[in-house]
Each structure stands twice: as C-alpha cells, then as structure tokens.
C-alpha cells in the first residue's frame with residue numbers, strides 16, 4: 001500500500017521551517033500532500049489562492065509532493081484521499097502539548113491515522129508564520145524566513 005502523508009496547516013505564509021520539514025519527510029513517504037485547511041472563522045493575512053500558489057511554486061521540483069486544500073476535519077480529509085499518516089513539526093514544548101492532543105483525537109476520528117512528528121532543526125525552531133506575519137505587517141524584510149524564490153507582496 002502506498003504510504004501517503006498529509007501535512008496540514010494554514011501556511012499563512014509558508015516559511016523555511018515548513019519547507020525544511022517537508023524536504024526531510026520526502027524519503028519517508030511515497031506521497032506527501034501539503035494541505036491548506038480552510039477555516040471560515042479564521043482571518044488570514046494572505047488569500048487561499050495566494051497561499052496555494054506559493055506552495056505549488058515551492059514544491060514544484062518535488063514529484064512526490066502535491067498541494068491541496070480541504071475544509072472540515074483533517075482526519076476526514078485523510079480518509080477521503082487514502083492517507084494513513086499525518087506529518088507535523090515540533091519546535092518546542094508548547095507545540096508538543098498541543099500536538100499530542102490533536103494527534104490522539106485524529107487517531108480516533110481517523111480510525112488509526114498515525115501522526116509522524118519531526119523535531120525542527122535548530123536553525124528553524126524559532127520560525128513561525130505568526131512571527132513572519134508580524135514582520136510583514138511592520139514593514140520589515142521577511143525574506144530570511146521564506147523559501148528561496150518566494151516573493152511577498154502584502155495583500
């Protein structure tokens with residue numbers, strides 16, 4: 001059976017931290033689906049179309065990585081596309097506390113879906129989309145935190 005993993009997130013915007021994580025996970029899975037979860041209650045800095053376009057651009061060179069979007073529960077999306085694994089990153093203890101509960105829930109709701117965690121590399125553990133958004137809103141240069149070739153135009 002093909003090993004398919006979903007890497008779910010908001011990617012508002014994608015950072016070098018996300019990019020590094022996916023690159024490190026490529027040898028582990030036959031396919032990785034980087035999936036933007038659409039939550040109508042949440043306010044995003046960048047539109048869904050823009051976030052999706054950036055993901056497609058960044059992962060274009062990697063044939064086993066594709067980009068998708070979903071609404072509703074992550075576990076239901078995994079079941080729909082036949083993915084038995086979730087991929088998530090751990091930067092620190094608060095990521096762990098949050099992710100632990102979510103992964104236990106996804107295992108139940110998704111009937112056995114396993115979450116695979118990769119510990120972030122030290123060079124990326126301080127990077128989050130939240131910090132990048134703050135830099136952009138404050139008019140700073142966010143390029144050190146963005147994958148190469150990604151051009152940010154604030155919307």
Ligand code: ADP
Nearest residue numbers: 008009010011017018088089090120124127128
């Ligand atoms: P969410 O909206 O679910 O928080 P994000 O886009 O912020 O989505 O993050 C998606 C995933 O990427 C999470 O598992 C998060 O831990 C991981 N991640 C984000 N930034 C980094 C980083 N710098 N290093 C490793 N993993 C990261």
